[in-house]
């Protein structure tokens with residue numbers, strides 16, 4: 047049963063990648079950005095129409111789109127994503143390096159928002175309609191309707207500019223390379239972007255956990271637990287924790303897409319050289335190979351999140367676990 | 375053991391806008407049980423039987439207001455006192471099997487109830503094992519999840535959960551619904567045994583015939599009000615029953631060839647008088663004016679102007 051689950055998921059992933067690849071190809075082909083212009087850049091004026099034609103021919107731009115797509119897809123399938131024009135480096139190696147920088151930012155923000163959001167949601171739900179609950183809700187609603195870049199700028203102004211506690215930009219001190227920076231320096235630079243990113247993520251998980259906690263506390267099993275003499279704290283921690291945590295963990299994994307989107311903005315504000323910032327650069331400067339590479343990469347990234355969410359449900363929920371043959 | 379006088383339960387609801395609406399679902403409920411007694415509570419669906427059990431344990435939703443006098447072991451049952459008694463001296467067998475948490479193993483849930491009822495950590499495993507074998511549940515059932523239980527097993531697990539401790543008052547809310555006659559008989563037999571050890575059992579049920587086999591006394595609810603208290607023996611024939619509603623219930627039993635039909639009786643908010651008046655064929659002017667008192671009548675009690 048579990049193998050069937052994996053097979054279905056793999057098949058879906060392949061379909062999804064094919065669809066995303068086709069769509070991006072169509073979008074790029076019909077975009078006003080001329081690939082030759084983008085390639086020659088500032089030298090555009092010093093180049094003759096003949097030379098342009100030579101380049102276009104070498105790149106196969108005189109071929110019909112379907113044939114171009116076939117060749118491109120074929121190259122992708124063998125793992126050749128081309129060379130990034132702005133970094134002059136293979137696309138995969140650019141994505142790899144930048145993703146690792148982003149990964150620590152996203153991982154820290156993700157765990158912070160997950161843990162804090164879940165905790166706040168539990169407290170708000172267990173103390174429904176008290177002052178505490180109202181304050182938590184007010185905070186969550188405010189955060190849910192605040193743009194990431196704005197929060198980032200406010201934090202930057204307070205902690206970096208006025209107080210000078212945290213650096214104003216980058217992932218490590220300017221002038222050093224990634225390898226030269228100490229772990230402490232990197233954490234110091236990571237702190238503010240990660241907090242910005244998590245502050246926004248907290249809202250959704252808090253409100254969701256609060257709803258689930260209230261629902262759990264009103265359920266028949268909680269009422270029966272109360273009849274057995276269990277206190278509210280006891281019900282929340284000894285009875286309903288699993289019922290609340292399971293959907294919360296699922297939501298947290300399924301929200302990787304939003305995390306990625308948030309990272310693009312947060313990295314932009316803090317000039318943090320991660321994948322999000324690279325995406326913006328690739329877009330602005332017309333680096334088509336890199337842009338396509340990032341699109342496919344983020345597709346797989348978001349898919350993995352949803353896949354983890356499903357997998358956890360299958361492994362933890364006894365009703366589904368029975369169906370997948372994991373319990374007797 | 376337990377004495378309830380003039381209990382009423384009201385629900386507050388906010389309808390459109392911020393208009394507060396109060397519905398009174400239980401009013402003038404009286405009931406008492408002595409140790410060693412099985413008191414059956416009968417009445418149609420919606421008569422307020424489950425609400426009574428939940429009100430006693432203080433587990434009604436927050437929009438419910440309970441009024442009335444309740445004495446447990448001779449002393450008033452205040453909310454503070456109740457919080458120390460819940461699960462220790464008063465236990466509930468819930469009506470629905472959704473009272474089991476779907477994500478926790480059955481054994482864990484019963485063990486937690488045992489700990490809450492005051493059994494030490496050391497003794498809990500053996501007590502749980504004993505409860506399981508008393509209700510003919512195999513040992514491995516403890517490692518199962520509720521969805522793996524049959525309906526009958528789930529009921530036995532609920533009964534085991536409620537009786538794993540040493541509660542003196544057991545509120546059994548329809549413990550036999552959904553069971554086949556043989557299993558139902560066994561479940562009732564267990565309740566009788568519990569009563570014979572000196573506990574008091576409140577048996578809420580639809581199944582009058584089955585209940586009469588083990589009950590000592592019967593309290594009849596009609597639309598949230600106690601209309602009659604009779605001994606089980608009074609149900610041997612129509613002549614001993616004092617209230618027309620009880621007689622109608624009795625007539626509707628299969629053994630008594632279903633004379634007369636029962637339609638649901640609901641408490642309408644603004645009528646005064648006897649709750650049963652609209653369906654009663656002994657009704658006259660006085661029944662519409664005033665609610666009759668619950669009078670003593672030989673061994674039982676009755677709330678009727680004409681009894």
Ligand SMILES: Nc1ncnc2c1ncn2[C@@H]1O[C@H](COP(=O)(O)OP(=O)(O)OP(=O)(O)O)[C@@H](O)[C@H]1O
Nearest residue numbers: 385399417418419420421422423424425426435469
């Ligand atoms: N939370 C609530 N809010 C408003 N009304 C309620 C609420 N809970 C129960 N009631 C009403 O109270 C009445 C009595 O309900 P109760 O559950 O006690 O019935 P019952 O006698 O146990 O019936 P059954 O035999 O079907 O279990 C019903 O009319 C019901 O609609």
Ligand SMILES: [Mg+2]
Nearest residue numbers: 423424425469
């Ligand atoms: Mg009921």
